[in-house]
Amino acid sequence: xxxxxxxxxxxxxxxxxxxxxxxxxxxxxxxxxxxxxxxxxxxxxxxxxxxxxxxxxxxxxxxxxxxxxxxxxxxxxxxxxxxxxxxxxxxxxxxxxxxxxxxxxxxxxxxxxxxxxxxxxxxxxxxxxxxxxxxxxxxxxxxxxxxxxxxxxxxxxxxxxxxxxxxxxxxxxxxxxxxxxxxxxxxxxxxxxxxxxxxxxxxxxxxxxxxxxxxxxxxxxxxxxxxxxxxxxxxxxxxxxxxxxxxxxxxxxxxxxxx
Numbered sequence: 001x002x003x004x005x006x007x008x009x010x011x012x013x014x015x016x017x018x019x020x021x022x023x024x025x026x027x028x029x030x031x032x033x034x035x036x037x038x039x040x041x042x043x044x045x046x047x048x049x050x051x052x053x054x055x056x057x058x059x060x061x062x063x064x065x066x067x068x069x070x071x072x073x074x075x076x077x078x079x080x081x082x083x084x085x086x087x088x089x090x091x092x093x094x095x096x097x098x099x100x101x102x103x104x105x106x107x108x109x110x111x112x113x114x115x116x117x118x119x120x121x122x123x124x125x126x127x128x129x130x131x132x133x134x135x136x137x138x139x140x141x142x143x144x145x146x147x148x149x150x151x152x153x154x155x156x157x158x159x160x161x162x163x164x165x166x167x168x169x170x171x172x173x174x175x176x177x178x179x180x181x182x183x184x185x186x187x188x189x190x191x192x193x194x195x196x197x198x199x200x201x202x203x204x205x206x207x208x209x210x211x212x213x214x215x216x217x218x219x220x221x222x223x224x225x226x227x228x229x230x231x232x233x234x235x236x237x238x239x240x241x242x243x244x245x246x247x248x249x250x251x252x253x254x255x256x257x258x259x
Contacts, residue, residue: 036071036072042061043061070132073110073133073136083246084246087113090195090253099166100122100123101187104169105117106155108133110136114137115140115141118148156177160182161185163186165185167193168182170182170193171193172244173196179227182258190258192255216252221254222235231256237253
């Protein structure tokens with residue numbers, strides 16, 4: 001699973017939100033995330049803020065995002081009710097029969113996909129801002145007898161490398177701003193597996209603060225990744241059970257390859 005500092009998909013107890021302001025009231029007909037225990041209200045950005053105030057606000061919100069994901073990804077009740085704890089089905093289908101190599105699991109979260117790949121013989125590096133989630137993933141990996149490399153980092157600032165990975169996983173971890181990085185980071189013949197929400201899902205899921213990083217318009221992803229130089233091997237926009245929320249929603253699923 002995957003989770004970046006900029007990612008704001010927030011899930012808990014059957015309620016879903018995307019937010020840098022998770023405590024805002026939800027519009028009529030949509031529910032929002034209840035306060036995370038101990039988190040308190042969001043900071044308020046002053047009117048006409050100075051650059052220093054803007055920087056402080058951004059840092060505070062980033063810290064809240066880290067704390068929020070640490071809670072959601074390691075709380076047993078939250079995971080059981082709203083997170084798919086099995087590996088992503090698209091990833092399983094795509095990796096089947098493929099020779100294991102090096103894999104980057106962007107915003108790995110609690111490690112469901114990374115651990116699966118490691119069990120298949122992949123050398124996996126998982127990156128996330130939620131250090132408690134990474135520790136949880138390492139504990140699970142040790143219990144299953146596999147090795148993971150984990151790094152605490154924001155994917156927006158992370159060095160993806162050049163010609164480094166045979167597989168990159170973007171499972172509910174964004175992707176709109178990553179096409180060029182993915183193209184550079186993959187080895188020739190390497191693939192990216194991406195699953196996220198179609199913009200239609202916003203009819204049921206609350207989006208707060210204008211953060212749509214894991215929501216995509218029709219055919220948006222193929223255009224972005226084709227423009228970056230990748231070949232689209234598979235692209236779908238089905239109604240399916242989302243890995244986050246476990247609700248029936250319209251999704252986007254893409255597999256693309258570096259020539």
